[in-house]
Amino acid sequence: MNGTDHTTRPPAPDPGELSGKGGWPIGLISNPNSGRNRKQLRAIERIVANHPQVHHCQTSGPADIPAALSTLANRSVAVLAINGGDGTVARVLTHLLEDAPFERLPLIALLPGGTTNMNAGDVGLRGNLVRAVRRLCRWADDDRNDGRLLRRAILRVDPGAGQSVAYGMFFGTGAIIHGIEYCRASIHTKGLANEIGPGLAMARTMWGILRRDPRFTRSVAVSAAFDNSPPAPAEDILILLVSSLERLILGMRPYWGKENGPLHVSMIRAGADHLLRTLPALLRGKPDRHAGISAGYQSRNVERISLTLDGPYTLDGEMYQASRAAGPVIITDGGTITFIRP
Numbered sequence: 001m002n003g004t005d006h007t008t009r010p011p012a013p014d015p016g017e018l019s020g021k022g023g024w025p026i027g028l029i030s031n032p033n034s035g036r037n038r039k040q041l042r043a044i045e046r047i048v049a050n051h052p053q054v055h056h057c058q059t060s061g062p063a064d065i066p067a068a069l070s071t072l073a074n075r076s077v078a079v080l081a082i083n084g085g086d087g088t089v090a091r092v093l094t095h096l097l098e099d100a101p102f103e104r105l106p107l108i109a110l111l112p113g114g115t116t117n118m119n120a121g122d123v124g125l126r127g128n129l130v131r132a133v134r135r136l137c138r139w140a141d142d143d144r145n146d147g148r149l150l151r152r153a154i155l156r157v158d159p160g161a162g163q164s165v166a167y168g169m170f171f172g173t174g175a176i177i178h179g180i181e182y183c184r185a186s187i188h189t190k191g192l193a194n195e196i197g198p199g200l201a202m203a204r205t206m207w208g209i210l211r212r213d214p215r216f217t218r219s220v221a222v223s224a225a226f227d228n229s230p231p232a233p234a235e236d237i238l239i240l241l242v243s244s245l246e247r248l249i250l251g252m253r254p255y256w257g258k259e260n261g262p263l264h265v266s267m268i269r270a271g272a273d274h275l276l277r278t279l280p281a282l283l284r285g286k287p288d289r290h291a292g293i294s295a296g297y298q299s300r301n302v303e304r305i306s307l308t309l310d311g312p313y314t315l316d317g318e319m320y321q322a323s324r325a326a327g328p329v330i331i332t333d334g335g336t337i338t339f340i341r342p
Contacts (some may be wrong), residue, residue, distance in 0.1 A: 027072030068271030085114015156334030184297030272296025
């Protein structure tokens with residue numbers, strides 16, 4: 001990756017610039033291995049075949065993404081639609097922002113093609129995948145567009161020690177890892193997907209935390225540094241998340257910081273006081289009087305966070321391993337993407 005400074009490139013166009021006879025040229029990247037696409041990709045292919053303004057690229061693996069983006073950049077698409085789960089979205093955003101194949105960033109449309117579609121739930125097209133593709137085709141064919149624009153910062157995660165930089169919209173560690181593992185082992189295997197499956201897994205994880213079930217309460221020792229502050233002493237952290245999403249699964253918004261930074265950071269220390277009473281309110285972003293820093297709770301909006309830890313973390317559902325020997329995991333604002341949704 002070349003580390004191009006994408007922030008200096010022109011932003012995505014607005015609908016007024018894109019409107020015109022014949023609609024918008026749209027690029028569609030589909031991951032055929034994503035959850036919903038396994039059953040619905042043929043139907044999607046039949047739909048887009050009748051819409052020449054939609055340029056469809058299928059990527060059988062992550063290695064195919066750079067070539068697909070290059071092809072769509074050469075076709076000057078105004079909207080880039082990503083049809084896959086959160087992991088697919090993260091991989092496309094990584095190449096889009098780090099490699100900079102587009103001279104001007106396109107608008108991004110997220111389709112709910114994965115097993116888990118948390119990113120699409122906030123800034124994408126929710127609900128039925130085939131209906132979402134048909135709406136996309138209407139945008140390509142018709143200059144009367146019903147889309148609205150949402151802007152979100154994208155997390156740039158640098159794991160240090162020469163490892164590859166990755167981009168995404170949700171970073172988590174601690175009990176979040178155990179919740180994902182439980183979801184994959186006990187929920188997705190039963191065919192429950194989208195918000196139903198992760199919602200059940202989250203409820204089971206929260207119940208395990210509140211009952212102090214050791215399967216869900218394994219903490220991770222983390223030393224954190226916010227923005228330009230020096231690192232704090234390591235603490236055992238039960239939950240740590242960093243996100244630019246305004247809505248998580250089931251409408252949760254577990255942030256309550258007052259700063260103006262683009263990245264939401266929330267941390268709950270292992271053994272935090274009054275957890276049973278406090279946690280439900282925190283998931284709605286409405287802390288009660290018990291949710292102070294001294295009691296083990298904090299939330300901030302930052303531009304940069306440095307985390308020193310040994311253990312797994314997730315970025316948009318993909319698993320990675322942090323190591324103190326490799327240096328801190330540094331999360332920064334990787335730039336703003338403009339998403340389009342109904």
